[in-house]
Amino acid sequence: MSEPTGLRARKKERTRDAIGDAAVSLFLERGFDRVSVNDIAAAAEISKPTLFRYFPTKEDLVLHRFADHQGEAARVVRDRKSGIKPVTALHRHFRAGLDRYDPVTGLNDHPEVVAFHRLVFTTPSLAGRLTRYQLEDEEALADALGDGIQARLLAAQVLAVQRVLARTNWQKIADGRTAHDVHPEAVAEADQAFNQLR
Amino acid sequence: MSEPTGLRARKKERTRDAIGDAAVSLFLERGFDRVSVNDIAAAAEISKPTLFRYFPTKEDLVLHRFADHQGEAARVVRDRKSGIKPVTALHRHFRAGLDRYDPVTGLNDHPEVVAFHRLVFTTPSLAGRLTRYQLEDEEALADALGDGIQARLLAAQVLAVQRVLARTNWQKIADGRTAHDVHPEAVAEADQAFNQLR
C-alpha cells in the first residue's frame, strides 16, 4: 500500500534532493544564469549525465519544488469527501495552505523562500517554464472536474484565482510585512475570491 | 604521477570507509560474532554483495586497518637512502611510529584503539587471520632484503621483534598507564631490541 523503501529508492531520493538543494542554493547565491550545470553537478558530487537523468532541463532544477505540487488541485477534487463541492474542497485546501504558511500560497516570509520567489519571477526562462507547469496542472484539474467546456473554464478560473491570491500575498511580504501580520487579510481575500467563484 | 581523483574513485573510497567504520563501531559495541554482515551492510547503507566486493571476508572488515600497513616493512627497506642498512631503516621507522603514537606500535591509549586491540586479540578467528597477514608481510620483507635463507631469517626476526615490542607496550597500556608515560621505556626497549639484531 505504501512506497517500497528499498535501498535503491532511498538513495535515488537522496541524490535527487542533493542535486535540487545544491542547485537552488547556488542559484540563490549567484543568480540563475551565473551558475552552470557543471557547477551544480560538481557541488552535488555527481556527473552531468546523471544530473540530466534526474531533471530534464536546467529550469526544472528550480521548478521541481513546484512540480512536487503538480496535480495537487486535481487530487484535492478527486479525493474530496462525498457531498462536498469541488470549489469548496479547493477553498478549504487553500485556506489550510495559508494556515501552515505553505510557500505556494505566497504567504511565507522565510528569507530563503522570499529569495526563491524572487529568483523565479525575475528570471524570464523560469517564469516561462512555470506557466507550462500551470497549464498541465489546469488540464489535470479540468479532467477531475468533468468533461465539458464548463469544467475547463472553472479549472482555469480557480487556478487564476489562486495565482492572484498568491501573488498578492507575496507582494505584501515583499513590501516588508510579516507573514503572520498578513495572514488575516489573506484569509479574508481568499474567502471572498472563492465565494465569488460559486 | 598522483592518484586520479575522479568522482568514481572518491565515492569508492568513501564507501569503503563507511563500511569499515560501521563494522568496527558495531563490533566494538556488541562483539565480533554478535554482529552479522547483514547488520553491517544495513548500517553502512549498502547491499551484502557490495560489502563483499570491498572486503573478501568478515574478518577483513576488522583487519583492513592492519592491511593498510601491509608491506610497509618491505617498503621501508626498499625506499631507504643509500648507505643505510636495512635494520637501521626499520629501527628508525619503528621509533618514528612510537613518537607519533602509531597504533601499530601498541603505544596508544585512546579508548577506541585499546578496545580495538582487545577485540582483535580476544577473538580467535581474528587473531588467526592476522597471522596470515603477518606471514605475507614477512615474505615481502624477505624479498626486499635479498634472496638467501639469511634474508628470510632476518625478516622473521625483525617482525618477531616488532610484535614483541608492540605487545609489550600494549600490555602496559592495558595495565592502566598512559602512552606518554610509557613512551621513554618503549623507546629504550626498541633501541635495545634492534641493536641486538645486528
Add this chain to the structure above:
DNA sequence: ATGACCAGGTTGCTTTTTTAACCGAGTAAC
C-alpha cells in the same frame, strides 16, 4: 568570417550497485 570557447543537453560504453535467489554449514525445535 573564422576559429576558439563555453553553454545546455545527448549518446555509447564501462563500471558499480542493487536485488533476489541460492549454497553449505551449523543449530535449535519438535
Add this chain to the structure above:
DNA sequence: GTTACTCGGTTAAAAAAGCAACCTGGTCAT
C-alpha cells in the same frame, strides 16, 4: 531425524552512475 532457522559467502541479471566524446547554438577575438 527432519524441518526450519540463521549466518557467511556467491551468482546472475538489471538498474544506475560515471566518463569521454559529441552536437547545437551563442559570444567573443582576431
